[in-house]
Amino acid sequence: MKKMFFSLLACVCVTAWCVEPSVNAAAPASGVVASQPLSGFPSDAERNEERVRLTRERQALEDKYRQEMKLCYQNFDVTSCRLQARDRRIEADTALRKQELRFNAQERQIHAEEARRSLADRNSEASQKNAQAERAASIAASKERADANAQKQIDHALQGTKRGDYEQKQREAAQRRADAEKKLRERNKEPAAPLPVPGQ
Numbered sequence: 001m002k003k004m005f006f007s008l009l010a011c012v013c014v015t016a017w018c019v020e021p022s023v024n025a026a027a028p029a030s031g032v033v034a035s036q037p038l039s040g041f042p043s044d045a046e047r048n049e050e051r052v053r054l055t056r057e058r059q060a061l062e063d064k065y066r067q068e069m070k071l072c073y074q075n076f077d078v079t080s081c082r083l084q085a086r087d088r089r090i091e092a093d094t095a096l097r098k099q100e101l102r103f104n105a106q107e108r109q110i111h112a113e114e115a116r117r118s119l120a121d122r123n124s125e126a127s128q129k130n131a132q133a134e135r136a137a138s139i140a141a142s143k144e145r146a147d148a149n150a151q152k153q154i155d156h157a158l159q160g161t162k163r164g165d166y167e168q169k170q171r172e173a174a175q176r177r178a179d180a181e182k183k184l185r186e187r188n189k190e191p192a193a194p195l196p197v198p199g200q
Contacts, residue, residue, distance in 0.1 A: 041110050054100055061096060065089045 042050070065085060072081035 041106065041113070047107070047110075050103055054096070054103060057096055058100075061089065061092050064092075 068085035068088070069082060072078050072085055075081045
């Protein structure tokens with residue numbers, strides 16, 4: 001029974017030791033493939049495979065610990081068997097946890113890089129929109145200046161005729177004043193005789 005546990009533990013340790021260098025060796029090759037989307041990071045498929053592998057290893061570690069605990073209850077010395085199983089679980093968990101931490105750190109870096117790219121895209125879109133707005137504003141301002149210039153030229157060309165209109169209005173106003181003064185003088189004449197009082 002103990003031999004089986006030690007051999008199983010040795011297999012887990014060797015597997016963890018062998019898998020760890022192969023993951024590191026695969027990382028540079030995957031960075032070349034994924035250099036277009038995110039330079040220096042593995043592709044989405046490779047990351048999903050690594051996530052699934054870590055989840056499987058975590059589940060296998062927990063299953064193995066439960067099996068060892070069941071077998072410990074069949075032994076006479078349950079406490080020491082449980083302590084040994086716990087120690088083996090802690091060692092295997094430590095190795096697996098290092099891999100998970102490395103993977104999680106890489107995921108955070110990928111998300112941060114994606115956020116930086118997204119922000120840069122939004123900033124470039126915003127700067128393009130600002131440039132377009134400035135161009136539209138300058139075109140509108142130049143059009144307004146051109147319209148104002150054209151209006152001034154038209155006003156200048158019509159200035160002679162407006163002068164004549166102005167003088168005509170001045171003559172008509174003088175005539176109205178003269179008519180008003182004449183009416184006022186006519187009112188100042190002696191009033192007519194009053195009407196007779198009825199019944200007298």
